[in-house]
Amino acid sequence: MKRLMFSLAALGLAAVAHADTVNIVSQAAFVSPSGAPSSTISMAFTPNAPIVFKVAGKTCRWVSSSSPWGSGGGAGCNYSITVDDGGNLINASSNGNGCTAAGQAMIAACN
Template structure:
């Protein structure tokens, strides 16, 4: 009885799903009248099981996930961040390595 209770309590504190990859998108906007700049952010975390593919700013981005065989394998974690400028251009593309799509131009080029 005590063992079952201990397992039940332990399972409440263990995450049901382990997330290894994240995509963080920052969208910037410039208001002309009244003059001001604003931004919004969204972060998505997920368990890697396929390449990361999403649409933003009229482009489809296809990045490497950390799931085997797509990236470094074993859920090492591909953590990405990219900014959509007021012009619609993709900027400030970063990744953390780990076999992921490289930061900068390789990430932006992977969005067509």
């Protein structure tokens, strides 16, 4: 019975564990009334393939932490990028760990 409970608990923990995250911040610029609101879309997932998504008319292809694509073993690739009010990709960041490098490398991987 103890072995069954441990197995079920392990399965439950594995189901909710996410190694990679992508945060996309979208900015707007209101002229009237004035203001600059933003919103964030977040996606957390267990990596099993390269990360591919579409934003601002571009397809981004980033490394996930899932072997053989990244550093492997659940090291975690945590990304953030902003789409400014002109549709430009800016403020690209990652936490390393064998992931797509932060900054221009992330933006260049979106075309």
